Amino acid sequence: MPTTAIDTAAGPDTAGSGGITITDPRTGEVLWTVPEAAPEAVNHAVEVARRATPEWAATAPEDRGAALKAAARALDTAAQELAGLNASETGRPVEEALAGIGAAVSTLEQYAELAPVHRGHSLRGNRLAADYTVAEPRGVAVLLTPWNDPVAVACGLIGAALATGNTVIHKPSERCPRLGEALGEVLAPAFPPGVFLTVSGGAGVGALLSQSEVDVLAHVGSSASGARIARAGALTGAHVIRENGGNDPLLVDRDVDPAWAAEQAAIGSFSNSGQICTAVERIYVHRDIAEDFTAALRAEAARRNADGSVAPLVDTRMRDAVHAQVSEALAAGAAAVEGGELPAGPGSFYPATVLVGCTARMQVMTEETFGPVAPVQVVDTFDDGLRLACSGKYGLAATVLSSNIAHIQQAVAALPVGTVKVNAVFGGAPGGAAQPRGDSGAGFGYGPELLDEFSQVKVVHIAAPPAPPAGQGRP
Template sequence: MTAMHAIDVHSPRDSQLVGWLPTATPSDVEDALSAACSAQPGWAATPATDRGAAVRAAALSLRERANDLATVVETETGRPYASAREGVLAGAATLEQYAELGPVHGGRSLLGSAVDFMVPEPRGVVVALTPWNDPVAVACGLLGAALVTGNSVVHKPSERCPHTGLLLATLLQPCFPSGVLKTLVGDGEVGGALVSSPDVDVVAHVGSTATGRMIARTSTAKLLLENGGNDPLLIDDDVDPIWAAGQAALGAFTNAGQLCTSVERIYVHKTIAPAFLEALCAEARSWNTDPQPLVDTRHRSFVHDQVSAAVTAGAWALVGGEIPEGRGAYYPATVLAECSGAMRIMCEETFGPVAPVQLVSSFDEGLAEACSGDYGLAATVLTSSMEHAQRAWRALPVGTVKVNAVFGGAPGGAAQPRGASGSGFGYGPELLDEMTTTKVVHLGVPNARP
């Protein structure tokens, strides 16, 4: 790891400099890990109800400054203020959820001639590496679950939103004893130094598959990885094509396609394809009346390269597909027709406002295409057939299958990616299990002195 340098953040909306921050130095990394190691035993010994109260206080602090934090998120990432504020409040709600669940998180017992019981214990020091696309909500899930179960945490937010990460730290850290929660600003070099440390017991990472694979090569800690996705949307021939187009647009264009579970590839039955494509193009033009920028121009270039490669390979850009003039990192909602499975845009994660459409002749063909690929994050099926829905959720090799809704889910829902998309539960009560290890205690009957 080299010496400190600066991270510059430019506005995705007008390319102006938002600010710069120095990255953590090697001694900063060492000091943060040392403080976390020293503080963790005392935090683990703190009664679970008190740990829950601290996490609840952190949620309240977040709610009180939700407007300020949403403004910083918007400034750094381009996410619209209202949506950014929803993300902040979702983070606060997640902290509140873990404040309730943590104190009642327990093991189980077995009764026989003796008694065996299983006790969850904190793993130790957790390194949390969090993304820029929903920076507060994702961070709060990992931090809340780790802290309430008695772990200490070193958090490195994405270098694309370091001011967001520092403000979050300012709000949360005072709720916990010194050293229990530390935040470091840095890029991949700082993250690499953290995950390779032998003092780290858990690495929780939400981000790209390439980074997740690097972590797997260099870390000896327990890994919780939610990485890239190439989520398919399969549309049966028995649904309303206009409704299906609305679902497709919502899944592909929300937050400019920069969501972990965005729709990345669409398979539609050819009998409803003309009406579906017409409606999807109308949806895209509507989204383009109030565009949202991508996080930066570097990412925009990546998205546009995938679109251009698809067009070169024979796809048709029915809407969008061109970099607009002017400042900022804007890219239009784009509809691509005549796509095929060999195209990069159907095989790799795009993470932008692009809806690539491939026609299929049957539900079976579409399901086979949707099951293809290395990723295993999520998938959506739109169908009126219960039989098709049942077959689809059983066959799709992903952690989450959604039927007749591209987004949504019950409060406290869990997610467990597969394949190149990662491993381990990232949400829900199950995340408490990931953040703890189990000790089995066997209580035998003593042979008392006569």
């Protein structure tokens, strides 16, 4: 079902030659097939958004904020329906989906409040002149968003882009297309026609949008896709914002309680079945507590597997990719003390898995796994663990569990990541924004700084005119 202003504006049929078939991650049954946007529809969406840009950019910031507040109210009203679609398409438990939608409502409300106060800066110059900067919208923003927290992540980008006066074309993940379309149907009525559009499709539609003459490309997803989008932006001149894959390390020092550290590791590795960009992907534990830590982590995983709290992965393709990494590690000498085997039965379930005997060359330690897998490597010293934690091509986040302030400060200074978390795998103050490094992306992805990413700055210098010639007064 096509979505929002693309439907109501005169234009070509949005249906492409193919469709996106979604299966239930819990049962494997086919749920529905959603049409993909045809190339003509993608081009038409860009044209519609471009036409709507001048008027939306000229809209008073407080009015843009009011529209965002209306969108937040509509989203809150539709939360239960959207959470059900989220659960159906991705397997995420309804309670967790509702929490994500609640976070999305709050994010829209926050950007609604920030819209009127996002401003430039005064500059120090000649006392008889005025120097300042003005923040202006970039234009048409294409937002390519993921499936693992689809509403919260999308609304972060949507809120910041619209608050700053850009028009938006949103392409939700092809793994949750009906949810993406429903989100568009909920939000679009809060804005003038053409300001917020939704286009459904897979990688081909995303490529067409990335190659279009737009002004911003914002992407949250895999590093491979992010690299392609960055190359496309370099050719078109679009400003690119990317939060991409991670291989986040957890460094466990010798002076912490191993049971508590194992609980933190389990939260970081198994929450949302490991399908979180900032999930714990590799663990370095000091040899002095390694045995107790591993036993406690195994118990944490076993409990989750026994009580059925590990939700399925989004689809069998993801499960196959996760199991391939686990199998490679096992073949290379690692051991699965819990999990590690494909379960019988329907759906795309994968057990919480603890691997021991891991080495730095295994894929589970070098690549993003994106599944409920906790690979453990024992280290002899904190310095050895920190050196390994600093290795690799990703730079999203890292966690340090330690009571040694010198080790903590050493890690904060050395870790080449956008976010360092100390003694808590998740959490942090609201509004935090970080810049990922390496293959994990570039640009601020959250917080007030995201408003700057969607803006371009104009410097203004106003000088006093020269004094009139003697004997001539000013008019």
